[in-house]
Amino acid sequence: MMNVLEQFKQLDNMPEQYKTMDRDELEARARAVKEQLGRRLFIPGHHYQKDEVIQFADATGDSLQLAQLAAKNNEAEYIVFCGVHFMAETADILTSEEQAVILPDLRAGCSMADMADIFQVERAWAALTDRFGETILPLVYVNSTAAIKAFVGRNGGATVTSSNAQKMVAWAFSQKERIFFLPDQHLGRNTAYALGVGLDEMAVWDPYEETLQGNGDLDKVKVILWKGHCSVHENFNVRQIEHIRQTKPETKVIVHPECSWDVVQQADYAGSTKYIIETIRNASPGSRWAIGTEMNLVNRLMHEHPDKEIISLNPYMCPCLTMNRIDLPHFVWALESLSEGTVVNRITVPREVAFEAKLALERMLALA
Ligand code: 13P
Numbered sequence: 001m002m003n004v005l006e007q008f009k010q011l012d013n014m015p016e017q018y019k020t021m022d023r024d025e026l027e028a029r030a031r032a033v034k035e036q037l038g039r040r041l042f043i044p045g046h047h048y049q050k051d052e053v054i055q056f057a058d059a060t061g062d063s064l065q066l067a068q069l070a071a072k073n074n075e076a077e078y079i080v081f082c083g084v085h086f087m088a089e090t091a092d093i094l095t096s097e098e099q100a101v102i103l104p105d106l107r108a109g110c111s112m113a114d115m116a117d118i119f120q121v122e123r124a125w126a127a128l129t130d131r132f133g134e135t136i137l138p139l140v141y142v143n144s145t146a147a148i149k150a151f152v153g154r155n156g157g158a159t160v161t162s163s164n165a166q167k168m169v170a171w172a173f174s175q176k177e178r179i180f181f182l183p184d185q186h187l188g189r190n191t192a193y194a195l196g197v198g199l200d201e202m203a204v205w206d207p208y209e210e211t212l213q214g215n216g217d218l219d220k221v222k223v224i225l226w227k228g229h230c231s232v233h234e235n236f237n238v239r240q241i242e243h244i245r246q247t248k249p250e251t252k253v254i255v256h257p258e259c260s261w262d263v264v265q266q267a268d269y270a271g272s273t274k275y276i277i278e279t280i281r282n283a284s285p286g287s288r289w290a291i292g293t294e295m296n297l298v299n300r301l302m303h304e305h306p307d308k309e310i311i312s313l314n315p316y317m318c319p320c321l322t323m324n325r326i327d328l329p330h331f332v333w334a335l336e337s338l339s340e341g342t343v344v345n346r347i348t349v350p351r352e353v354a355f356e357a358k359l360a361l362e363r364m365l366a367l368a
Pocket residue numbers: 047061062063064110143161162163258271272273274
């Protein structure tokens with residue numbers, strides 16, 4: 001029997017020749033395929049992607065923008081998605097069956113999305129509805145599997161992204177008394193708190209212990225948070241902010257809301273990748289910033305804004321390893337396969353799952 005590492009390696013079927021090609025050759029090949037396929041090809045890229053890949057993107061964006069772009073594009077036959085698996089699934093759900101969504105490396109997953117599987121979610125829902133009856137609406141962060149989005153869609157809920165979470169949580173409270181927010185406890189807690197929900201009105205569902213844990217009266221709980229988090233953003237903490245305050249008092253701290261509640265409370269600003277980019281872009285020359293998000297994006301902002309002093313909130317920060325799976329060799333292999341008429345690494349969400357997941361996504365897109 002294969003061990004996990006061997007199974008993981010098997011997901012990568014890129015031919016050896018791409019591994020040894022130099023960067024100039026890979027870039028020339030990417031340009032040639034883009035020219036050959038023209039508008040038959042569309043390349044969306046998330047802000048956390050590497051520069052070597054993002055230079056070829058037709059559009060860049062945060063998760064909401066990328067979902068909106070996919071929903072709008074009915075022209076491209078091939079969508080080569082430079083991002084992670086859940087984003088490619090979302091693009092597949094929002095495009096027609098004739099359009100193929102390709103993820104250049106199938107190992108580009110998301111550790112947060114992996115923290116909730118549909119079986120755990122179904123069990124949690126059974127226990128929670130047993131306790132609270134029909135009073136709960138599920139809301140799911142887009143960083144989740146299509147199966148979980150489908151579960152949320154069929155139970156009247158919606159997806160959220162970091163840039164519309166407040167709007168979506170407010171909407172959910174207009175529908176039901178309680179919300180079940182998954183899988184990122186931090187985005188859920190930060191958003192609900194910003195809307196006036198007290199920490200004692202929130203509780204955490206532990207999918208392994210199958211228990212609801214909180215400090216207040218659990219019968220009065222308004223927000224049930226899934227015990228999940230991002231393994232990149234958990235590397236930011238309050239001590240780092242205190243250090244910045246002591247050593248660089250003029251530096252503003254801006255973080256992504258996947259950071260923990262105490263980090264977001266201590267930061268000067270918090271918002272999605274788009275919000276972070278726009279805040280830095282609009283900041284005055286000479287301003288100083290410590291950014292708490294993924295490192296490819298922080299490095300890009302440093303290069304794009306040499307007139308501002310930009311550092312990572314965590315000086316030892318690494319990029320998101322799964323986002324980084326999409327490198328130039330895999331990207332060029334996926335493109336050249338298309339130019340030869342072969343679709344590799346197609347992401348296909350089964351039709352029944354896609355139908356219900358689309359309900360959840362469309363409820364969000366209608367409000368976003
Ligand atoms: P946004 O780009 O939507 O802010 O999301 C960040 C993220 O973690 C994507 O995985």
